[in-house]
Amino acid sequence: MRASELARASGRHKQVIGSLVDDLERLGYVERKADPADRRAKLICPTERGLLQMETAAAIMRTIRNVTRRRWAGRNTPPSSRLCAAWSTSNASPRGERANPPARGEAAHAGPGCARS
Structure with a gap:
């Protein structure tokens, strides 16, 4: 990008x-x-270091969303869940392929023109 x-x-x-x-x-x-x-x-x-940092941040965000969902199960949707949903569908991916970060173990992608050599 x-x-x-x-x-x-x-x-x-x-x-x-x-x-x-x-x-x-x-x-x-x-x-x-x-x-x-x-x-x-x-x-x-x-860089590889940047991709690892992005994957770590994505894992932290998934954990926050999962904990919030479990704590609010059966109740009205908390404001933080609505914010997380809006954020995850609207942010541009630095990897160039999708807004939601890949799950742990998925292949990292640096985006068009950023192929690793």
Whole structure:
């Protein structure tokens, strides 16, 4: 995904996203790669470290949703469940394939143009 697409999807200015991407790149979570569709553009691609972090975050979110569902079973839907449902269906996937993160053990995908070498 290009930085401009991240900015649009997040509602943040391109300069803010650029700074965040710089920091994430310096920490080893993402790397910039040439966009095969446009040589002038760069794709922001998660590294192996970034993918592992995303999978860890996804597992934490699944646990939070599952615990919340169990605790609220048979009651009115708690506001946190509605927020989680809205978040999981509306967020853009950094992997480029789906909004919901893969379950533990599923193959990680870095998105179009971000194939691992």
